[in-house]
Amino acid sequence: MTNWKDNVKNMIYSGRIKVPYLWNAGMTGSRFLTGIRDRKEIWGNRCPGCGRVYVPPVKSCGECFVPTDEWVRVSDTGVLESFTIVHYSHDMQPRKAPLAYGLIRLDGADGALLHLIGDTDFKKLKVGMKVQAVFAKERTGTIADIKHFAPV
Amino acid sequence: MNEKKREDVELLSISSGETSQPFQWSVGKHGSYFLQQLRDNKKIVGIRCPKCKRVYVPPRPVCGQCYVAMDEMVPLSDEGTIYVCTIVQFGFVDPSTGVQRPVPYTWAFVKLDGADTCLTHFLDSVDPEKVKVGARVKAVFEERRTGNLMDIKHFAVL
Amino acid sequence: MSKIAIVGVGQTTCTSSREDTFEEMVFEAATKALADAGAEVGDIDNVVTVSNDFWDGRTISSMAVQEAAGSWGKDVSTVEGDGTFGAFYGMMRILSGSFDTTLVVSHMKGSESIMNLITNAMFDPIYQRGLGIDATSAAALQARSYMAMSGATEEDFARVSVKNHGNARNNPYAQLPLKVSVRDVLASRKIAEPLKLLDCSPIGDGAAAIVLSNRKGLKRFKKDPVWIKGVAHCADAFNLGYRDLAKSRALKAAAKKAYKAAGIQKPLSDLDVAELYDAYSYMELMWYEGLGFAPEGKGYELIRSGATGMKGELPVNPSGGVLSSHPVLVAGMVRLVEATLQVRGEAGKRQVKGAKTALAHGINGPCGQAHCVFIVGA
C-alpha cells in the first residue's frame, strides 16, 4: 500500500454553483429603472450635503452619509469620460466581442454611469466625446433598457 | 413626477436568470486514489494518521489534530453502522443543478468498519422503522462507475 | 511601531494550474513558514486564514482549510480580501494582548474557475453586472482615465511589464518570467484596450503564509525578527463612476498613516525596496503616485528614468510583482513575504543590496478600491 501515489492520477471534479438570485432594486433603484422603462427618462438624485447628482441614484451619499432625497432629471446625453474595447468573450457579456464599455457623465449629473457603447466604429471613440442614450425597444425594467450609448 | 408617493413606485427585482459559475475543483491525489479504488475495484479506502492512528474517510492530506501529513492508505469494509441519519422531506434547490432535489431521501453518516470518521451518503430506504441509529448498512455500487462518490449508489440497510 | 515582527514566511511556487487541493497548498505554505521561523505548530497561539468564497467555489471557504492551517484547538478567524488585510488582522490580534503569535495563511486557485465570471460578480447586480463588466474591462477603463489625467502612454505601461517580467527571471516562485521588449508588449494580443495581454497579470494558483510575533513571543523562534514599522489600510467608494478613477486617494491616505508610524518622510529615498500589487501594468505607475514616489500624474517619469529598476533609486517589484504571478488574495501576502526576504537579505538573485526598509502593498476590490501598505524593517 505504500506505493499508492505511484498509480494515482489527479482527478478534476467539474461542477458549478448555480444558485438563483432575485435582487431587489429597492425603492430608489426601482424609481430609476421604471423612469427609463416607462418614459425613457433618466433620473438621478442630489446629495443635500455635497450637492453631487448621482446617476444611477443612491439612497444615501457615500461621501456625506446623508439621505439623498431630491430627485433630479438628467439629460440622456453626456460626455464619454473613459472607454475600453473588449476583445474577449465570457458568458455574462450581453453581446459578442469586440464590445465597448464607457463611463458616461450625463449632462446634469456628477458621477459617471457605466454602460455599453454601440452604433459606432470603435476606432473613432475618444475621451471627451458626446454620447447619447439609445433606449431599447422592449423595456423590462433592467439597466439593459438603455441599449447602449452612441456618439452624437 | 418629482414627488411621487412611495407606494406608487413599482418595486422591481433583477433576476440572475440562467447564470452560474463553473468550477474545476482539484480532487487531490488522496481523494483521487479513493475515487479510483471505488471506480476500478469497488473498494473503499481510508487514510491512517501516523501519530494518532485515526483512520479518516474520505482520505485527506493532513491530520488536523496532530498536524502531520498522512500517507498510509488502509482498506475499509463496505459495511458499517449508521452513526446518525435523517429523512429529508422538504424541497430545496440543489446548487449544483439549479433545480429542486427530489425528496424524500435519507441522509446518513455511515461509520464503515475500520474507519474512525463517517462517510456521508444516501440510504436506500425512507422507512423510519428501518433507518435508525446503530443499524447495519452495506454499500451498493453502481454498475457503471465514473470515479465519483456517486459510484456508491447508496448504502442498503441490512 | 516595531511592536510586532514577522518571524517566518512561506510561499509556494505560483503556476497557472496546480494539481493539489486548497488543503495541500495551505499545508505547504504554513509548514514552510513554520520551518522558516524554526517553530512548530504548538508555538502558534492563533490563526487567521485568508480566502474568498467566490474564487474557491465554496461558501465559508475558510472552513475548508482549518486543519491544514494548524488551527485545531486554537482561536481562529478569517479575512475575505487580500492577504495584507489578513496580516493586518493577525497583527491586531496580537496587539490586543490575547495572543503572542499568529499564523496568517492565504490560498488561491484561480485555475479552478473563470476569472471573468468571478470578478463580474463583484459588480453591482442591479446596474452593472448584466453589462458583463469584469476586473479586466474595469481596469481598462481606469487605465484610460489615468492616461487622460497624466499623459502616461501605452509605452509607459509596457515599460512596467518589461521590467517586472524581467525581474521575475530572478524569482524561482514566479509564474511568468519573461524576457520581453516594449515592442513585444505593445504587439501582444489586445485584451481590453488600452490593455494588451502583457499588461495583464496571469491569474494563477499559489499560497503564502507568515508568522507574526510580539516581543514576548520571540524566544519561541529562531529567525531574526523583521519588524512592522508602520501599516495602514483604507477603502475608496465602490462605484467606478463615483470615484476619481485616475487618482488613488485611498492609497494616499493609507500610505500617509503607514509612513507616519514608520517615520518615513521621503519615501523614494527613505525606502530601499517596494513590492507593489500591479495586477495590470498601469497600476504600478498609479501606485507610485499614491505612495508618493512621484507627484500626481508623473509616475511615468520613474519608469522612463529607470528609478524603479533593479539598479534604480527605489527598485520596485524585484520579485516580478503581480504581473508575473497573480494568485489573487495571496498576491499581497507574497509582497509582504518578499519585503521580509529583502530586509533579511535572503532574496537570492532578486536581492536589493543592503535593503533595510521595505514597503509591501496589497489591494482589494475593483480598480484598487482599497489599499493596504506595510513598511517593514530590521
Added chain:
Amino acid sequence: MGKRVAIVGFGQTYQRSSRKDVNGVELINEAVNTALADAELTIRDIDAVVIGNMDHFEGINYVDMWSAEGAGAVMKPVIKVCTGGTTGTTVAMCAYYHVASGMFKRVLAIGWEKNSESDTTGAIITAFHPVWERPTLGGAVAGLAIEASKYMANYGATERDGARVAVRERLHALNNPFAHLHQEWMKGIPVDQLVDLLVGSEQNAMLAYPLRMSDMCPRTDGAAAVIFAAEGTAEKIAPVPAWVHATANSHNFVYAGDVNMDRNTTIAEASKKVFKKAGIKEPLKEIDVCELYLPYSYAGLKWIEDIGFCAYGEGPRLLWDGVTDMDGELPVNPSGGVMSSNAIGATALIRVGEAALQVMGRAGTRQVKGGDVNLALATGFGGCYWGDVMLLGKKKPS
C-alpha cells in the same frame, strides 16, 4: 496588554421575511444609521469598519467593497470576515480586536443578509465539500436533524422537549418589535398546551425527522450594527457601556463526517476558554442572561449543557423548570433568538447587540431582571460546528 473594550451602540433593522423596498447596500445603511443614532455618533467618529455576510446568499463577491458607501466605509479601513452562521460574532470579535489592539478607538461592526434573494438551503449546501458532501447533504436542516436525533437517542429527549424550546423562543419574540416571527396566536395559551399544539399539528410540516417547521429558524432579511469603543472613549459615549470581559472561539472540523455528534465540542471549548479568562466558576449562577445562537430547537437543550449551564442530559429539565424563561434564573434569548429571526450574517451580531442592551439596561420590553444584569453571554454557531463566545459585563473587566 491590550485596551479594554466596550459596546457603546447597537442598531438593527426590523427583521422581516422580505425587504423589497431596499437593496443590500441600503439595508446595511439602515442598520448603520440606527447604531450611530443609538450611540449619538456620526460616521466621522468611526475609525474602522468590519462587515460580514455569506457571499452566496446574495451572490455578491467582495461585499465589503460593494457596500462601502452604505456601510460608511468610504475613506476608512474596512475588513470583511465570514465564518458562516458565526459571521456576526466573528465580525464582533474582529471589531473587538481592532479596538483592543489600540489602533482604533471606535469601530463599527456590521452583519447583514437578504435571505429572500436566493434559496437559502441551496446556498448553504455550497458551504460543504463539492466532491464528498454536496451531492447528498440536505442543507442546515438535515445537518441539524441528525444532531437532534443523536441527542434524543443518547439522552431520551422527546419531541415535546424540542417543542418546549420553540415555545420559549416564540413567546419571547412577542416582546421584541424587531423580531421577524410574531406568533400572536400563542399569547395567553399555557406552555404545556402550546407544546402539545406544535407536536400534534399536521400543518406543522415535518422537514427532516425530528425537525418540524416550528423547530427551525425562519429565513429573514435584516442587518445589524454594533459600535465598539476603547476605554476612555466608551464611557463618554454610553452612560453604561457593555464591557467585553472575554471572547474566544473554536473550530476544528473540516469534513462533515468527522463531527462528533454526541456533543457540541467547539462551543464547549470556546465557553471554557471564556470562563477561564473571566474567572467564571458557576456559569448558571454567575451569568444573568444569554443570547445564544440556537438555530433550531434541540440546540436549546443540548448546547446549554455544552456551555456548562447544567450536566449532560439535564437541558430539558432546565427548560421545563422555566429556568431559561424571561423570569427564570437564566433567561435565554429574551429577543426571541435565532428561531424568531435569522438574517444569517446579522444573526450572531444581533446576539451580541441584544446581550449588550441587557447589560446596559436598555432592552425595553424584553429587559430581564429589571435591568439588574451584570453579565450577559452571547454565542455564534456556524458552518461545520464553528463556535464563537463573547461575555459582556456591566463592570470594567479587571
